[in-house]
Amino acid sequence: MLQRTRNGKGKTILVAGGAGFVGSHLCDALLAQGDRVICVDSYITGSEANVRPLMNHPEFRMIEKDICDLHDMDEQLDQIYNLACAASPPQYQADPIHTMMTCVAGTGNLLALAERHGASFLQASTSEVYGNPQVHPQREDYQGNVNCTGPRACYDEGKRAAETLCFDVLRAGRVDARVARIFNTYGPRMQPNDGRIVSNLIVQAQSGEPLTIYGSGEQTRSFCYVSDMVAGLIALMDVDPNPKGPVNLGNPGEFTINELADMVLAMVPSSSKIVHRSLPKDDPQRRRPDISLAKALLKWEPTIPLSQGLRQTVDWFSTTPLHHERPRIKPPLRRLSNSTGISLGA
Numbered sequence: 001m002l003q004r005t006r007n008g009k010g011k012t013i014l015v016a017g018g019a020g021f022v023g024s025h026l027c028d029a030l031l032a033q034g035d036r037v038i039c040v041d042s043y044i045t046g047s048e049a050n051v052r053p054l055m056n057h058p059e060f061r062m063i064e065k066d067i068c069d070l071h072d073m074d075e076q077l078d079q080i081y082n083l084a085c086a087a088s089p090p091q092y093q094a095d096p097i098h099t100m101m102t103c104v105a106g107t108g109n110l111l112a113l114a115e116r117h118g119a120s121f122l123q124a125s126t127s128e129v130y131g132n133p134q135v136h137p138q139r140e141d142y143q144g145n146v147n148c149t150g151p152r153a154c155y156d157e158g159k160r161a162a163e164t165l166c167f168d169v170l171r172a173g174r175v176d177a178r179v180a181r182i183f184n185t186y187g188p189r190m191q192p193n194d195g196r197i198v199s200n201l202i203v204q205a206q207s208g209e210p211l212t213i214y215g216s217g218e219q220t221r222s223f224c225y226v227s228d229m230v231a232g233l234i235a236l237m238d239v240d241p242n243p244k245g246p247v248n249l250g251n252p253g254e255f256t257i258n259e260l261a262d263m264v265l266a267m268v269p270s271s272s273k274i275v276h277r278s279l280p281k282d283d284p285q286r287r288r289p290d291i292s293l294a295k296a297l298l299k300w301e302p303t304i305p306l307s308q309g310l311r312q313t314v315d316w317f318s319t320t321p322l323h324h325e326r327p328r329i330k331p332p333l334r335r336l337s338n339s340t341g342i343s344l345g346a
Contacts, residue, residue, distance in 0.1 A: 010034040010059075014077050014119075016067050016110055017084035019046030021189050022124070022182075022226060022233075026081060027051060029230045031059055038073070042066040044098075045086045050189050067106035068098075070113070077117040079237060082110050083124040085159075089152060089280065090195035096154035103158030104165070111169050111177065120176040122237045123166045125246060127183040127287060128156045137254075137288040140181065140246050150282045163246060170244065178243060180236050183250025183289045187226030187309060188316035198223065198310070201261055202317050205268035215279030217258035222288045224251035225309035228302035235298040243297055250289035251302040263307065267314045 013030055017023040018039030023046065027037050036059040039051055043064060054060040067084045085102045086092040092099040107123065114121040130138045131146035146156045166177040186198040193203075204211045232249040261274055294300050 010036060011078035012036045012038065012076060013079040013081065014038045014040060014073065014110075014113075016040045016070075016080065016082045016106075017046060017124075018081075019043060019048060019051045019062075020083060020087075021050070021187075021191065021194075022185055022229060023081075023083040024050035024189055025187070025226050025230050026083065026233060027054060027060070029234060031057060033234075035059070037061070038063065038075075038077075040065055040067065040070060041084070045091050045191070045194070047189075047191065066102075067109055068101055070106075070109050073113065073117070077113070077119040079120045079122070080110055080114050080117075081122045081124070081233065081237065082107055082162075084110075085124075085155070087126070087155075088195040089155075092155040093151060096151075099154040100158045100161075103155070103162045107162040107165055111165060111175055114175045114177070115169065120237060121166070121178065122233065123162055123177065123179045124233070125163050125179050125181045126155070126159045127181055127248070127250065127289065128152070128284075129160050129163065129181060130284075130287075131156060132282060132284040133286060136286050137252065137290040138248065139290040140248055140293055147282050151280075152282045167245075170242070176242055178236050178239075179246040180233055181246050181248045181250075181289075182229065183224055183248065183287065184221050185224050185226055185229045185250075187313050189226075190313070192317070192320075197221065197257060197260065198313065199317075201264045202268065202314055205264050205270040205272045206317060208271055210275040211261050211264070211272050212277055213257055213261060213274055214277050214283065215257075217261065217274075217276065218256050219279075219283070219285045220254045220256050220287060221260070222251050222254055223260070223306050223309070224249070224302050225304040225312075228304055232294060232298065232300045232302075235300045236294075239298055243293075247294050247297065248289040248291050249294060249300075250291065251306070252289055252291055253306055254286075254288040255306065260306075263310055264314070267311060268318075 019041035038061045040063045130144040135142045169175040170177040190199040
């Protein structure tokens with residue numbers, strides 16, 4: 001598919017969820033490479049503070065809107081990135097129905113928009129589609145072990161359904177759709193109360209509160225620094241030809257939660273002690289991406305080790321008020337019929 005440009009001055013790119021943690025870094029990177037960026041965000045979990053420095057940029061435009069209600073744009077688009085969804089359990093469980101409809105109806109709206117504009121489309125999926133994996137590390141051909149009726153299903157199954165939509169329209173030849181399965185990502189601009197393990201431990205250590213570890217702490221995660229993740233997303237959007245399947249993006253380094261807590265305490269002067277709480281239902285025990293496909297297709301792999309990225313993240317939190325602008329987290333409840341105005345028919 002040929003990539004159009006705006007009078008030779010770069011692409012016009014819509015970033016849904018662009019005021020969020022990863023989305024705002026993506027907006028920065030796209031502007032830096034000379035593209036025009038239209039950021040669409042409901043501010044349910046995103047933050048105006050993340051994009052405030054961009055508001056006077058001549059090639060940046062901000063639209064406050066929920067993608068469940070987004071049906072058209074008044075300017076031609078070349079690419080659409082969909083990062084619009086709450087991404088941590090406390091956030092996506094605050095209104096699970098809205099989370100599911102964001103994944104399905106919202107993604108459907110953006111795919112329909114991409115089809116009308118002839119735009120390439122990238123869906124930010126998640127490692128959570130693998131559930132509590134029985135295969136380790138996780139490869140893209142592993143079909144997962146997900147509880148489709150549990151408290152995490154609104155997100156896990158929502159993202160799986162969004163992937164289905166993407167590959168159905170791709171097979172139909174209607175949208176040049178790509179899917180990134182994102183593993184744990186961290187870095188500056190994480191919300192202090194978003195419920196992610198990295199931000200939780202840093203904020204607790206800086207506040208002198210006990211560091212909360214769920215379960216034994218021997219469960220593992222991989223942690224990818226945000227600049228590496230953004231580079232992977234852009235590489236996946238721009239690669240030619242279309243991979244025609246999901247691509248894992250993440251850092252294959254694997255750490256226990258206990259190891260992460262020890263690293264935080266070594267970097268943050270704190271009197272905090274570690275306390276253990278019950279493990280949440282369906283919480284995965286092991287998580288590590290196999291990124292062989294990303295290396296081969298995208299010539300991409302992360303470059304920032306956890307020790308370096310964690311130091312940069314701790315430094316950012318140390319200079320940022322812990323009670324700065326908070327996301328809304330729980331959106332107003334809405335009738336399902338208001339969120340399902342999707343038309344992907346012929």
